[in-house]
Amino acid sequence: xxxxxxxxxxxxxxxxxxGWLLSTPALVLLLLGAAGPLLVxxxxxxxxxxxxxxxxxxxxGQAWFEIFFQRDIFDGTISPAKAxxxxxxxxVWLSLATTLITFVLGLPTAWFIATRPERQRALWLFLITIPxxxxxxxxTFAIMEVIRNEGLLNTTLIAMxxxxxxxxxxxxxxxxxIGMAYVYLPLMVLPLxxxxxxxxxxxxxxxxxxxxxxxxxLRRVILPIVRPGIVAGCILVFIPSLGxxxxxxxxxxxxxxxxxxxxxxxFGQARNWPLGASLSMALLIIVMVALLVYVRASAREGRDG
Amino acid sequence: xxxxxQPSPADQxxxxxxxxxxxxxxxxxxxxxxxxxxxxxxxxxxxxLGPSGCGKTTLLRCIAGFETPTSGRILLSGRDITREPPNRxxxxxxxxxxxxxxxxxxxxxxxxxxEMLGKPRAEVSRTVDRMLSLxxxxxxxxxxxxALSGGQQQRVALARALATQPEVLLLDEPLSALDLKLRKxxxxxxxxxxxxxxxxxxxxxxxxxxxLTMSDRIGVMSAGKLLxxxxxxxxxxxxxxxxxxxxxxxxxxxPALVEDGQVRLTSGEVxxxxxxxxxxxxxxxxxxxxxxxxxxxxxxxxxxxxSTYLGTDSHVQLRLVDGxxxxxxxxxxxxxxxxxxxxxxxxxxxxxxAVQVLAD
Ligand SMILES: Nc1ncnc2c1ncn2[C@@H]1O[C@H](COP(=O)(O)OP(=O)(O)OP(=O)(O)O)[C@@H](O)[C@H]1O
Ligand SMILES: [Mg+2]
Numbered sequence: 001x002x003x004x005x006x007x008x009x010x011x012x013x014x015x016x017x018x019g020w021l022l023s024t025p026a027l028v029l030l031l032l033g034a035a036g037p038l039l040v041x042x043x044x045x046x047x048x049x050x051x052x053x054x055x056x057x058x059x060x061g062q063a064w065f066e067i068f069f070q071r072d073i074f075d076g077t078i079s080p081a082k083a084x085x086x087x088x089x090x091x092v093w094l095s096l097a098t099t100l101i102t103f104v105l106g107l108p109t110a111w112f113i114a115t116r117p118e119r120q121r122a123l124w125l126f127l128i129t130i131p132x133x134x135x136x137x138x139x140t141f142a143i144m145e146v147i148r149n150e151g152l153l154n155t156t157l158i159a160m161x162x163x164x165x166x167x168x169x170x171x172x173x174x175x176x177x178i179g180m181a182y183v184y185l186p187l188m189v190l191p192l193x194x195x196x197x198x199x200x201x202x203x204x205x206x207x208x209x210x211x212x213x214x215x216x217x218l219r220r221v222i223l224p225i226v227r228p229g230i231v232a233g234c235i236l237v238f239i240p241s242l243g244x245x246x247x248x249x250x251x252x253x254x255x256x257x258x259x260x261x262x263x264x265x266x267f268g269q270a271r272n273w274p275l276g277a278s279l280s281m282a283l284l285i286i287v288m289v290a291l292l293v294y295v296r297a298s299a300r301e302g303r304d305g
Numbered sequence: 306x307x308x309x310x311q312p313s314p315a316d317q318x319x320x321x322x323x324x325x326x327x328x329x330x331x332x333x334x335x336x337x338x339x340x341x342x343x344x345x346x347x348x349x350x351x352x353x354l355g356p357s358g359c360g361k362t363t364l365l366r367c368i369a370g371f372e373t374p375t376s377g378r379i380l381l382s383g384r385d386i387t388r389e390p391p392n393r394x395x396x397x398x399x400x401x402x403x404x405x406x407x408x409x410x411x412x413x414x415x416x417x418x419x420e421m422l423g424k425p426r427a428e429v430s431r432t433v434d435r436m437l438s439l440x441x442x443x444x445x446x447x448x449x450x451x452a453l454s455g456g457q458q459q460r461v462a463l464a465r466a467l468a469t470q471p472e473v474l475l476l477d478e479p480l481s482a483l484d485l486k487l488r489k490x491x492x493x494x495x496x497x498x499x500x501x502x503x504x505x506x507x508x509x510x511x512x513x514x515x516x517l518t519m520s521d522r523i524g525v526m527s528a529g530k531l532l533x534x535x536x537x538x539x540x541x542x543x544x545x546x547x548x549x550x551x552x553x554x555x556x557x558x559x560p561a562l563v564e565d566g567q568v569r570l571t572s573g574e575v576x577x578x579x580x581x582x583x584x585x586x587x588x589x590x591x592x593x594x595x596x597x598x599x600x601x602x603x604x605x606x607x608x609x610x611x612s613t614y615l616g617t618d619s620h621v622q623l624r625l626v627d628g629x630x631x632x633x634x635x636x637x638x639x640x641x642x643x644x645x646x647x648x649x650x651x652x653x654x655x656x657x658x659a660v661q662v663l664a665d
Binding site: 194200216 | 314323369370371395396397398400402404405406407408417418420422465466469649
């Protein structure tokens with residue numbers, strides 16, 4: 001008995017070792033591909049800025065300090081870096097608003113597709129994914145063409161007599177919001193569709209039979225059951241929104257920056273690589289905290305019904 | 306249907322009044338319900354019986370409000386509810402698929418309807434407790450439906466539908482997914498629940514035995530039409546036509562002649578009394594035929610063609626002198642041996658009143 005069990009553990013150890021060996025290539029790739037660059041960014045954020053860009057010694061917390069505070073160049077007084085916080089804040093609320101808009105538009109869209117006859121669904125899903133076939137920049141310029149002062153929207157509204165001055169949408173936060181909602185809508189629709197597709201429509205009749213109104217059916221039956229799709233969709237939209245770069249750059253103009261643009265600025269014109277690196281890390285931390293809070297909260301709500 | 310079968314207006318739970326339901330249009334139109342009229346009394350256990358596709362589910366869905374009749378009316382306690390949505394009708398459904406809410410516990414499932422009606426919290430939890438003990442699931446209150454067996458899910462569906470005290474409970478083949486033993490158990494369980502709650506049950510099945518044992522009255526449907534409505538005995542013993550006689554139980558159909566109220570088989574023997582005149586079809590149940598010695602006074606001569614042992618009794622296949630075939634049901638002997646080899650000559654007696662002259 002003792003013999004065989006020690007033989008077994010030896011075999012298990014061998015199996016374990018060969019398991020490790022087999023997964024080594026993947027682990028190395030993961031380390032090099034994901035953790036490696038992150039470590040580089042972390043290291044950069046803890047160095048001083050070089051004279052013409054790049055980083056230099058000594059090690060310093062200056063970049064992290066600069067995210068939140070600024071030192072007056074004349075009298076050296078320290079005050080909160082309002083501009084930076086405003087950029088973070090804009091990024092967060094634009095991303096939240098984008099998530100909300102795509103959810104409100106995406107839910108009926110996904111519902112519509114999921115309730116089509118089987119053969120039509122593939123076509124609708126195909127239509128939803130068509131924008132992915134075009135370059136993001138081109139799509140963003142297309143949106144610009146629609147909302148600029150002499151664009152499709154304004155000329156139509158003026159021709160209809162609804163307004164007599166063009167609406168200034170381009171180069172405002174609204175433009176960024178419209179652009180991001182357009183770009184990220186498919187990322188909301190697809191997971192919602194997958195969840196609704198699994199939803200048993202007979203439950204609607206059961207709820208309706210038990211005196212639920214349409215609104216209550218949505219709140220008490222549909223939303224709780226398709227929750228995994230909602231969670232996935234919100235994550236898929238919120239995270240890239242937070243780091244969006246092209247859309248705010250093209251539609252928001254130079255002034256309405258989001259974090260992504262601000263980071264790019266540090267690595268480009270501002271030549272402050274450590275600040276760029278620390279901003280990137282800060283963004284990463286925000287995303288992780290937001291994810292954690294969100295997943296925890298939705299799991300709890302799921303448990304409580 | 307005789308006048309006596311019609312409940313008086315005060316006792317009416319649900320009524321269908323010349324209900325027609327068509328699906329599709331043009332060439333592909335389906336008449337799922339073809340002028341159905343029926344009145345179901347308060348507290349009655351009413352069963353809709355018929356083959357697949359005859360419109361049972363459609364009639365139930367019209368009563369529940371999931372379908373609107375093409376024409377005709379649905380009345381609940383005498384009030385026209387044809388255009389009321391399902392969430393306004395005090396009618397609940399036990400779905401064939403159960404349709405329990407997977408994200409809610411058993412107790413929350415049962416509480417759902419009560420909460421939608423805005424009942425106070427204390428009353429909801431009291432009613433849920435009472436319902437769960439009524440269906441004997443007290444111990445399962447905190448479980449999710451997917452952690453229950455088929456029979457338990459079935460009882461949750463029942464408790465959920467009964468909790469709001471509907472005027473009528475609709476059950477669409479609720480037992481068809483259960484195995485035979487559980488099915489028998491749930492049959493008596495359903496009868497008990499109906500007895501204890503006093504709620505009107507409209508029950509759908511295509512199992513004639515289930516219909517006969519459980520119902521106060523049965524409505525037999527075929528191709529969208531309600532052919533006959535009556536108590537089980539009447540449906541079984543006095544089927545109005547060949548379809549009903551054939552669908553309920555086993556029956557021998559024989560060509561016959563009616564003259565002056567006497568029914569005469571084509572082989573010549575007078576077997577009973579009946580209405581009508583000329584050539585007709587008569588139905589005789591196998592258990593109403595008794596074997597006798599050949600040449601016994603008044604017995605119909607017949608030849609045994611074979612027999613099938615069925616446990617409590619045997620089916621004996623017989624041929625009459627004119628070549629028509631029929632089946633008699635003979636109780637099994639203690640020895641288990643019927644001793645009736647093929648070719649044996651026997652006599653047949655027909656029990657008094659067993660001959661049914663059919664309309665078609
Ligand atoms: N939504 C619908 N659209 C078109 N035809 C329908 C629809 N619902 C039912 N039918 C047709 O109406 C007829 C009656 O259907 P119904 O479901 O009422 O039958 P049933 O008696 O319940 O049968 P089963 O015992 O198989 O459940 C069938 O021919 C069916 O194909
Ligand atoms: Mg059916």
